[in-house]
Amino acid sequence: MSAVNDTADRILNAASELIATYGYVGTTTRAIAERAGVNEVTLFRRFESKAGVLRALAARMAQRQAGYAVAAAPDSESVRDTLLALARMEIAGAIEMGGLAMRLAFDAASVPEVAELMGEGPPGNLEGLAEYMAERQEAGELRGDIAPEVLAEAFFGLTSSYVMYRTVMGVGDLPADVTADRGIEQLFDVFWSGAVAEGRE
């Protein structure tokens, strides 16, 4: 990595960690620069403003998240495997970003600069998953007596609160390996047993 990008990256990394912990308004440019081991002036020369840092951060996030989406594509044979994989992906992504996306989703409701960047965000995800749930209901794989939006909300509610508890609120331990963690599977299993069509599991 060239020295020039290294500086920018260190700034973005520092901003990512601080914003994830203290939120956008609670994070100062001075603190970002300090943690990045860089002069505060450099931050402004590279990113123009605090909002500029946020924009660059969001861009980098979107880029990485795109990588996840691709990895998600191969939807597994069974609905259960697909959803469990999605849950693990959601959790892994959110944890790898240190709760940044989660914190930003939170801040979007109150900080205009953040709201601009988040776009559809959670509502979009929710809608998309609800469509999938509806399909699987029609196929008789998920129980039909619950609205698909509710199933989607239950799913995301579990994954997002799992991450929120651990990264933002400091409750519980982070899993060593998300792709194999037993606790995640148990949590998912509560959802799954409640969502699967009777006589199907």
Add this chain to the structure above:
Amino acid sequence: MSAVNDTADRILNAASELIATYGYVGTTTRAIAERAGVNEVTLFRRFESKAGVLRALAARMAQRQAGYAVAAAPDSESVRDTLLALARMEIAGAIEMGGLAMRLAFDAASVPEVAELMGEGPPGNLEGLAEYMAERQEAGELRGDIAPEVLAEAFFGLTSSYVMYRTVMGVGDLPADVTADRGIEQLFDVFWSGAVAEGRE
């Protein structure tokens, strides 16, 4: 209500709404005073400092929450009814406070003044519920192949994300009547069907 308490109450109400939306650091004493229709100086004369307002707010919150706890006491005949009632109570309480408690639980991780006041908070709740879950597992009413902590986390994950989506992130509509809302019962039912011991429902 006497005029003197009225002033203090208006300040606390304003602070409650603003902090719920913008967080503790994002809320200014000027904004609180303005929304309360009161001079900023009055706020300081009554509450000494911004942290003082927060303390008073927490005290009032604890007092109201105590009311809920009493109402909760009569644990219903069936586990299902008990947990559904608890879910409705949690949601009603959080909504009535306009997401304040939720936002504060969030801020506690990063704002020392908030952390001091929140005490055990979510971890305490989680532990308490996990104990109840363990009891019901031993009684054969809840499935035994899932750790009680996971069951408790699933429960609170659903109720808290339900409120979080609606109050903080602006996703979905608030229920007109929490005690009767069908959506809440559906959401709870996903949890319940996944948590109940086989052949028990």
Add this chain to the structure above:
DNA sequence: GTGAAGTGCAAGTAAACACTTGCATTCTTG
């Protein structure tokens, strides 16, 4: 080896912040 780009450092800006002081005015209460 020269020039341009990137960075550090010192100093400074204007605005916003929590919080204070002094005084005039209103409200409450005995």
Add this chain to the structure above:
DNA sequence: CAAGAATGCAAGTGTTTACTTGCACTTCAC
């Protein structure tokens, strides 16, 4: 009605914030 408490208003404090300017230094491509 008188006294004291509660409030409003105007003007301030010192600190922190995002952001700027000017200058010296290094690095590296050509």
